[in-house]
Amino acid sequence: MxxxxxxxxxxxxxxxxxxxxxxxxxxxxxxxxxxxxxxxxxxxxxxxxxxxxxxxxxxxxxxxxxxxxxxxxxxxxxxxxxxxxxxxxxxxxxxxxxxxxxxxxxxxxxxxxxxxxxxxxxxxxxxxxxxxxxxxxxxxDYVYDGERLRTYAGKKMQKKRNHLNAFYKDFEGRWSYETLDETNIDDCIGYLKDWKSEDPDDFLQSERIGTFRILDLYDELPCKGGLIRIDGKVRAFAIGSMLSDRMCQENIEKADGDVRGLYQCIMKEMLSHEFPDIELVNREDDTGRENLRAAKLSYHPVNIIxxxxxxxxxxx
CATH class of the missing domain: 3.40.630.30 (Gcn5-related N-acetyltransferase (GNAT))
Structure with missing residues (x-):
């Protein structure tokens, strides 16, 4: 972008x-x-x-x-x-x-x-x-092994696994995953209205506008997604789509950054439920932002396009 x-x-x-x-x-x-x-x-x-x-x-x-x-x-x-x-x-x-x-x-x-x-x-x-x-x-583009993101297995993913396990422990019995559909899409829209709504970053606000559009058209578009609730409230959601027979693209990922392990959880759960057999995952570019680059590298891509x-x- x-x-x-x-x-x-x-x-x-x-x-x-x-x-x-x-x-x-x-x-x-x-x-x-x-x-x-x-x-x-x-x-x-x-x-x-x-x-x-x-x-x-x-x-x-x-x-x-x-x-x-x-x-x-x-x-x-x-x-x-x-x-x-x-x-x-x-x-x-x-x-x-x-x-x-x-x-x-x-x-x-x-x-x-x-x-x-x-x-x-x-x-x-x-x-x-x-x-x-x-x-x-x-x-x-940063491309990842699909199974690694669905399991966080291996030594390289130890830190991510620690974050995920901390989430499971902290919110045991309080969180749930749902496939995104017409019954809960409005809850995602409501969550997005508050998510970083006051952030002055032009890029982020343009991304929010585009995300609203995808949510509004979700039932018509060739994409799949899921959300995570904590204590009944939406706290994260993600949407992906197919690029090729072997690769999906994670188009959208939104979560509360102050909840440890939530980003790891929504990615794992969405890919496990909606793209369980996909070999590779394209998580797009870093837009030249060093913090985003570091975050993407920390998941150990298998290829960079x-x-x-x-x-x-x-x-x-």
Whole structure:
């Protein structure tokens, strides 16, 4: 995710001719169409996930160009357009990238690509060797072994296991887990209304707005989640969705930070109940925040998916 204050102003002073003629503004109601194209490619990268897209649509508007073979997604960063990885089967990747460049060139925009994985960078460089890929480490995804997060087994997870066991001991007989559904969604919304509502952090407040949207649309969207109650009140909830046949993405995780072990508990319980057989879990990026980076590393990822921005004639 990019800088919120910058992104909130992205539509100012942007030449919109490309949007008026070739790209269409993506609306929430378009999600089934986008999901159909996402299932063709099954990227294991967090920005190419329909729940992520809908959650951040107000902050990061998206635009699409649709062909039967592929879907191109356009974003805006610091007043300039960029293209995401094309949504298509592998055989159409080159054709889709070429079409994107053709459209950018037609309107006089620098052809810029973002949120590209290393594998997809190679596809672009094969077509345009004069282009350069810049690693954007703040956007890298952290990927974890699913079974490790469902059990906290092993020496590496000892500290997390200690926090979890402390929670079980402190709240024995007082806590419960529930799968998120129409019977308790309103309780989660009520909890979110109070969760960090006074925090001045723009990023966090934008995240809250997006989370409200996902909760409002929960019954319609391809996601699953769960909540934890303590003494009958919601104190944590989490929501995830599928990225590929082997990987899920944890899109949302909210908990009371002053309750020891609660974050460990909601992650373990949600994954155990809603994604019991998933091999890998993508817990998204750290946004360049050192405290978030340290927290994600403390769970010992098995892989970090590097992200790249691609432009012509720049140094990496």
């Amino acid at each position: 990019r800088n919120i204050q910058t992104e909130n102003k992205t539509m100012e002073n942007v030449t919109t001719e490309i949007l008026e003629n070739d790209f269409t503004t993506l609306q929430v109601m378009d999600w089934p169409m986008v999901q159909e194209y996402l299932q063709r490619c099954k990227y294991e990268e967090s920005n190419h996930n329909i729940i992520n897209m809908i959650m951040w649509l107000q902050t990061y508007p998206l635009f699409y160009y649709k062909r039967e073979e592929y879907l191109l997604l356009l974003g805006i960063h610091e007043g300039c357009f960029f293209m995401y990885m094309p949504l298509c089967e592998k055989q159409y990747i080159a054709e889709a990238i070429k079409k994107g460049k053709e459209i950018f060139d037609h309107y006089g925009h620098d052809f810029t690509l973002s949120c590209f994985t290393k594998e997809m960078v190679d596809e672009v460089i094969k077509l345009y060797p004069e282009y350069t890929a810049i690693h954007e480490s703040w956007a890298d 590097e992200k790249y921005r691609i432009k012509k004639g720049v140094e990496s």
